[in-house]
Amino acid sequence: MTDAVATRPAAVVRARHVDGGRLLLYGCAILITLFMLTPVYLIALAAFSTPEAIFDYPHPLVPTSISLDNIRFFLTFQGILPALLRSLAVGGLTVVLSLVLGCPAGYALARYWFRGKDAAQLVLVNVRAIPMVIISIPLLVTFIEWNLNDTVVSVALVHAAITLPLTILISASVFLRVPAELEEAAMSLGTSKVGAVIRVVLPNSVPGLAAAALFAFVTSWNEVFVAVILTLRNPTLPAALVQQLSDSPIAFRFAGGLCLTVPAFVFIFFMRPYLFNAFGVGGK
């Protein structure tokens, strides 16, 4: 490198120009990273400060006193722990429903040609355009008729409907990656079609289906509007927080904000390979 610089002045200019450009790129990348991470740092700072320090002004921007009091206050607050458990139950039920309904449909899209297939795919991709706000009111009326309002099941049914299109599309792309020849080989060794799917296709699809399950869970875990509308005395965690918003102490809200944010880092870590499948447009 130094040799090249010494012997070729023209290359120096170019190298410097490129370096300047790259420096600018890194500068922008770091700036954006700071924009994404600073709020997380600050909410952690607020949530882990002592209850008294929350009212200090001006706030120190570095940790001075660390305490778990706010987090403990949040988690032991009336109704928060049951709401957390309900959120987990709704999430679990959503995952089961959307996998049980979604995998067969995904398999059909991956392995068969049939009349109406293109239309079905078009519908599944564009279902995201239906505003969630609009479906919750008629469903509330339906669930009241069924005596199912304000229950874990009612919220999970709607969350499953919201996540199902994505589960179908992801599972279809997962099944496509399992060679059909493997299935045929299993069948030629004497298993039935169903046996081949259970013994060959499903075991080879576990990581992808796990990602689909995680997507369904995260969507349900984060969903606020439907949960707020459909529940009253048995809210999910986000719905409970919305109910408490206006008359809860500020420390409670900060601790809640942190508790809702941190799991995202874990979720996205495991979902990285499937981000484009799930959120991208077109593609595979």
Place this chain on the structure above:
Amino acid sequence: MAADQAASAAAPPRAARRPARGGAAARLRPLTPYLLMAPAMLFLAYFLFWPAIGAFGVAFQTAAGQWTFANFQALVRDTDFGLAVRNTFLLLAIIIPLEFAVALAMAVLAQSRLRGRGFFLYVWSFPLAISDLAAGLVWLSIFTSHGYLNSALQDVHVIQHPIGFLDYDNVPGLILAVVLAETWRSISLVMVVIMSGIQSIPTELGEAAAILGASAWKRFTTVTLPLLKPTLQVGLMLRTTTAFQVFAVVLALTGSGLPVLATKTASWAYGARNYQMAAAYAVLLLMLSSLATLAYLTFLRTPREVFQR
């Protein structure tokens, strides 16, 4: 499909092979994909499509079930109706262009060969997994009058007294807070959508332009951006629909200080238990996002051959 092809390849005399399988099972075989699709499609029809239509029924009926326009007349006279419409559109008009401009830059940066690209991409995409409620609460710690923004401004002596960003009568402050929180949360989604579009553009085109002497900026504006138009169109439709429904982030940051259409919908359904009014608001939201979608389809129309590249 592949299985069928392999089967017919293995047994060229098709007509001879097919009847051999014979019986009811063979006649049912063409139905298999439909049987596999049916449960999911019926579920979606019942819990997604039907309620979307049902909302119109609720909105255009009285509580007793009589057809009426009264809900919409009441909606227009509703106290905060004008404010809710104005705020919803104001947020939309600021957030969407801001987000798409910055997300484009992020997508291009993430595609360039930076060291630590994986780390950047991870940090830039983590908000995909947080809710708008969480985003609102996170930014609340920054924008309260005794929050971190005022503290920082006072530390560097820009201000003497804390600014009430979230005071109910400080509309610019409320808008600023919601815009930043909502952009922070949803820019990742736009970035991923744009990245998926950029990845489908053949790299040869950019390389060819580079060989012909086009600068990086020129390549971006004349190659990447035009080929990205279909992606941007879909992304804009998707994001505008969700932006019309902005809800928990507004609630967390402003309480009832900045009414928007979705918070009005929720408060009619939740507080007042007036499902007709709530449905009227929801139907209005659906109409507005449908209009926006139509506008994008009309004004961002892509010639067929470009779309297929």
